[in-house]
Amino acid sequence: MMKQQLQVMLQLQDEINSVVNSDWRGQQFPWYRAIWVESAELLDHYGWKWWKKQSPEMDQVKLELVDIWHFGLSLELQHGAPAAVAERMLAELDTVPPAAGDFREHLEAFTLNTLASRSFDLGGFAQLMADVELNFAELYQRYVGKNVLNRFRQDNGYKDGSYVKNWQGREDNEHLAELSRALDSAAADYSEQLYLALEARYRSMAVA
Incomplete structure (x- = not known):
């Protein structure tokens, strides 16, 4: 089921990108930059200010993670067709055990890796999902x-x-x-x- 759903999402992302620009792969859009900006918005919804009381807005946090996932799929699709990309992504998702720690620090590590490599840190994203209890079905x-x-x-x-x-x-x-x-x-x-x-x-x- 997970493999099928991943293939569906990759196909849907390919289709919506093609609606926006038929030659989207050739344009080499800075998807990593979009992830960086979305990560900052996510942090605002989670809360980071030590001088005022804040509680995580978990629904908004998950929505921002979904937006990041859109851009991550686009980065992954730069490297091949949906079926082949799904196999590689699935293998990586299956081998990433969640670690203990602070969500904000995990988000900063994910963002840093994304900017440094200009690629999708799939392991880091899986960690963020685990942190906020966002399972694959959701x-x-x-x-x-x-x-x-x-x-x-x-x-x-x-x-x-x-x-x-x-x-x-x-x-x-x-x-x-x-x-x-x-x-x-x-x-x-x-x-x-x-x-x-x-x-x-x-x-x-x-x-x-």
């Missing part, structure tokens, strides 16, 4: 949801500014979360089901 569900929403936005005018993000007083990601809970994320066509459900609601609300 990562998959959250990733597919965000990927579907990104694709839906692109298909409905996000690039030219005509897309309407608020649907009758609620943001599109709220509708996405509601729809995703009603579907089986283990289904082989989960992403297609979610896209169609999102599209049906968007049209029914006459916001397009």
